[in-house]
Amino acid sequence: MSDVSSEGGFAIGQIIDHAGETTDEFERLANEWKLNEMGDEYAIVAVLGCQSSGKSTLLNMLYGTPFAVMDARFGRSQTTQGLWLGRDASEPAWLVLDVEGNDSRERGEDHTAWERKTALFSLALADVLMVNMWCTDFGRWDAANLGILKTVFSVNIQLFASGEAPKKLLYFVVRDYDEDTPKDSLRNIICTDVGKIWESIPKPDAFANAAFETFFDLAFVYLPHYKHCKDQFRAEVDTLRAEFHARNEETGALALAAPGPRVAAIDLPRYADQIWATIKANKDLSLPSEREMLAIYRCDAVLNEQLDEAGSVLDGLESFATEPIAAALARALSAYDAETKLYHSGVVAESRSKLQAQLLARAAPSFEAELVARSAAGVAAAQAVLDKELPGNPRALAEVLAGDGTFDFVGVMAQARAAGEGGVAELEALADAEAWPSVPFEAPPSPLWRASRAGEQAATELSRVLDGAHTKFVGVVLDTLVAEATAHMEQEGELHVLLRSGSAEMWDSLRELRNAALEAVQGKLVEIAAGMGASGSAAEGWQVQLAARVDAVLGNAVEEFVKVLPLALRQTFDDHFKFGPDRLPIRWKPGDDIDARYREARAAALGMLDNFASNELADPPTPLLSNLARRQLAAQLENDLRGAYLDAQQQLEAVSIRSAIPPWVLPLLLVLGFNEMWMILTSPLLLVTTLLGGGLVAFLYAFNMLGPVKAMVLGEGPASAVDAMMSLLSSSSGAGSSGAGSSATVGKAKAKAD
Numbered sequence: 001m002s003d004v005s006s007e008g009g010f011a012i013g014q015i016i017d018h019a020g021e022t023t024d025e026f027e028r029l030a031n032e033w034k035l036n037e038m039g040d041e042y043a044i045v046a047v048l049g050c051q052s053s054g055k056s057t058l059l060n061m062l063y064g065t066p067f068a069v070m071d072a073r074f075g076r077s078q079t080t081q082g083l084w085l086g087r088d089a090s091e092p093a094w095l096v097l098d099v100e101g102n103d104s105r106e107r108g109e110d111h112t113a114w115e116r117k118t119a120l121f122s123l124a125l126a127d128v129l130m131v132n133m134w135c136t137d138f139g140r141w142d143a144a145n146l147g148i149l150k151t152v153f154s155v156n157i158q159l160f161a162s163g164e165a166p167k168k169l170l171y172f173v174v175r176d177y178d179e180d181t182p183k184d185s186l187r188n189i190i191c192t193d194v195g196k197i198w199e200s201i202p203k204p205d206a207f208a209n210a211a212f213e214t215f216f217d218l219a220f221v222y223l224p225h226y227k228h229c230k231d232q233f234r235a236e237v238d239t240l241r242a243e244f245h246a247r248n249e250e251t252g253a254l255a256l257a258a259p260g261p262r263v264a265a266i267d268l269p270r271y272a273d274q275i276w277a278t279i280k281a282n283k284d285l286s287l288p289s290e291r292e293m294l295a296i297y298r299c300d301a302v303l304n305e306q307l308d309e310a311g312s313v314l315d316g317l318e319s320f321a322t323e324p325i326a327a328a329l330a331r332a333l334s335a336y337d338a339e340t341k342l343y344h345s346g347v348v349a350e351s352r353s354k355l356q357a358q359l360l361a362r363a364a365p366s367f368e369a370e371l372v373a374r375s376a377a378g379v380a381a382a383q384a385v386l387d388k389e390l391p392g393n394p395r396a397l398a399e400v401l402a403g404d405g406t407f408d409f410v411g412v413m414a415q416a417r418a419a420g421e422g423g424v425a426e427l428e429a430l431a432d433a434e435a436w437p438s439v440p441f442e443a444p445p446s447p448l449w450r451a452s453r454a455g456e457q458a459a460t461e462l463s464r465v466l467d468g469a470h471t472k473f474v475g476v477v478l479d480t481l482v483a484e485a486t487a488h489m490e491q492e493g494e495l496h497v498l499l500r501s502g503s504a505e506m507w508d509s510l511r512e513l514r515n516a517a518l519e520a521v522q523g524k525l526v527e528i529a530a531g532m533g534a535s536g537s538a539a540e541g542w543q544v545q546l547a548a549r550v551d552a553v554l555g556n557a558v559e560e561f562v563k564v565l566p567l568a569l570r571q572t573f574d575d576h577f578k579f580g581p582d583r584l585p586i587r588w589k590p591g592d593d594i595d596a597r598y599r600e601a602r603a604a605a606l607g608m609l610d611n612f613a614s615n616e617l618a619d620p621p622t623p624l625l626s627n628l629a630r631r632q633l634a635a636q637l638e639n640d641l642r643g644a645y646l647d648a649q650q651q652l653e654a655v656s657i658r659s660a661i662p663p664w665v666l667p668l669l670l671v672l673g674f675n676e677m678w679m680i681l682t683s684p685l686l687l688v689t690t691l692l693g694g695g696l697v698a699f700l701y702a703f704n705m706l707g708p709v710k711a712m713v714l715g716e717g718p719a720s721a722v723d724a725m726m727s728l729l730s731s732s733s734g735a736g737s738s739g740a741g742s743s744a745t746v747g748k749a750k751a752k753a754d
């Protein structure tokens with residue numbers, strides 16, 4: 001028999017069968033009875049006692065249950081096998097456990113073990129333990145029914161030893177009570193027997209001297225024979241029922257329900273299964289442990305249920321919308337709290353923090369997406385401020401500085417940072433638990449959501465942009481100041497003049513020029529750095545960079561100048577050789593010491609070449625010209641100088657010849673030669689011949705060929721003429737100019753130049 005229906009009452013079911021196996025009946029009844037709606041407002045009464053002692057009969061009368069009752073016509077055999085569960089028909093808060101009678105013939109030798117297990121099971125679950133005993137058994141120490149008390153006492157100590165076992169109400173139901181023995185006397189007898197039994201059972205050290213009352217409250221009811229004294233029997237049962245149905249006026253709870261935490265009604269099937277499994281396996285039963293196990297199971301189930309429900313909202317979020325997130329979190333946590341309030345507090349708290357963390361994790365992707373979007377928008381906003389407010393090139397900066405000489409860099413950067421961080425800061429404020437007052441967070445993490453790697457990357461992008469703007473601005477500042485220093489050095493061609501001088505003091509002068517230029521801008525840099533709020537070491541670094549860049553400008557100028565050094569050398573020579581102190585070209589005249597002037601000019605040019613051998617501004621000096629380059633430049637210079645020297649010599653010779661003819665010769669020639677001139681003018685032949693001859697002489701003079709022709713005419717031979725021609729050609733190519741002069745003069749000049 002697995003299901004018995006009660007007319008007008010509740011169905012019952014066998015939750016543990018005769019073989020000691022749990023069935024699905026408890027689960028079925030829980031669903032049928034809707035135990036999930038009861039919370040913990042219920043109580044359980046279990047009835048223990050000898051087989052066929054009228055237990056089921058009493059339960060049915062008391063609670064309106066349909067437990068099977070033995071039919072005496074078929075002999076006194078076991079009716080209730082295993083454990084049955086019913087429910088009070090008129091007070092559904094009472095669940096009734098009908099336990100297979102002890103001392104049954106059917107179980108034979110195993111009955112002791114069975115009794116112990118069912119007693120322990122009943123004690124673990126029930127608020128009230130009803131011990132059904134024949135009146136005649138009391139006072140007889142060897143009465144079989146007293147054995148059940150011994151078992152109940154010893155297993156209850158076991159439960160107590162494991163902790164947190166509430167005090168139980170032991171309700172003695174004395175059956176077939178007759179009026180012969182006064183109730184008080186009978187009660188004393190029962191108490192004496194109970195005391196003896198209590199004394200006789202072994203107890204752990206912790207409870208060695210514990211009084212019986214520590215574990216049990218006792219109550220008694222005396223029922224007369226149910227048939228012989230039917231009305232009286234019914235009256236006592238009614239009284240007893242009323243006692244069971246009574247409720248605490250203050251709390252509204254059933255008055256006979258055990259105090260303390262209880263398992264939620266919906267978990268009773270699982271709890272009962274767990275307990276029976278532990279008992280059956282002969283393991284130590286610890287109710288706190290069992291409740292903890294149950295709490296773990298139930299909290300886990302509630303957690304998953306709430307997570308699924310909230311997940312359907314949180315997982316579908318396309319953006320970080322606070323309203324639905326707050327609603328989903330609040331709903332899930334509140335529901336969890338409501339559904340787990342009856343469970344082991346430690347487990348509930350632990351599981352709740354898991355639920356909270358998992359709910360937050362479900363919302364985290366939308367938070368992160370929002371963070372990334374806001375970071376990107378912030379970066380763009382910051383960039384816009386920087387582009388608008390920061391001078392992007394030296395010219396723009398110079399224009400800004402041209403005002404009062406200052407630029408509010410710190411202000412601009414603060415403005416850019418504020419624009420960049422505004423949206424993210426707003427979002428980060430939402431990660432504070434206090435921004436979610438409607439969500440019942442318990443010890444919330446701070447912040448609720450953290451930026452993950454992608455979010456952090458997005459956030460650091462702003463720092464990168466700001467740092468980049470800072471670096472760029474410093475670059476613009478340095479560019480501006482370097483340009484200013486360069487302009488200072490190039491003012492009125494000062495730099496070029498110094499380089500052009502090529503003197504031994506040139507490097508010192510250049511150094512002074514560089515220092516003066518640097519000094520002019522260093523002060524500005526100090527001011528700008530202070531305005532930027534730069535640290536001392538940063539400002540110092542910028543000063544070093546500024547100096548290095550000014551040095552580089554100067555170094556470049558020197559190197560560029562070296563590229564045109566051959567021309568400069570020649571100019572230096574010319575300055576000393578061809579021009580006088582008044583910077584006018586020298587017109588050589590007899591008596592001028594060309595040689596001395598040549599030597600001085602040559603020394604100046606070669607000295608300049610030496611001065612440009614290495615860059616003396618560098619520390620240590622760096623070579624500007626290799627030895628080979630210097631030698632080549634010197635050779636080229638010498639070549640050039642020779643030509644200049646020859647030109648000067650020729651010029652001097654020409655001047656000497658002109659100055660050698662006395663001034664009176666020309667008028668004399670005019671008077672003495674008047675007749676010849678008339679003859680030529682009047683004779684066409686002589687006129688043509690004279691013109692051709694004059695033209696030829698003019699030609700030879702123009703092309704410096706008078707020397708060779710003279711050599712040939714004077715009979716010095718073709719070799720001398722060729723020598724004179726070659727000498728002429730060589731001096732022409734070297735000096736780049738032409739001039740009259742004999743081969744002997746050329747040869748002499750060449751020897752002097754060398």
Ligand SMILES: Nc1nc2c(ncn2[C@@H]2O[C@H](COP(=O)(O)OP(=O)(O)OP(=O)(O)O)[C@@H](O)[C@H]2O)c(=O)[nH]1
Pocket residue numbers: 050051052053054055056057058068069070071072077078079080081100101175176224225226227
């Ligand atoms: N003398 C006496 N007999 C009773 C009383 N109540 C019930 N009986 C009878 O005792 C027999 C056993 O009754 P049950 O109610 O089946 O007893 P039980 O203890 O539930 O039996 P098991 O379920 O087999 O353990 C039946 O024949 C009942 O009529 C009572 O108060 N006094």
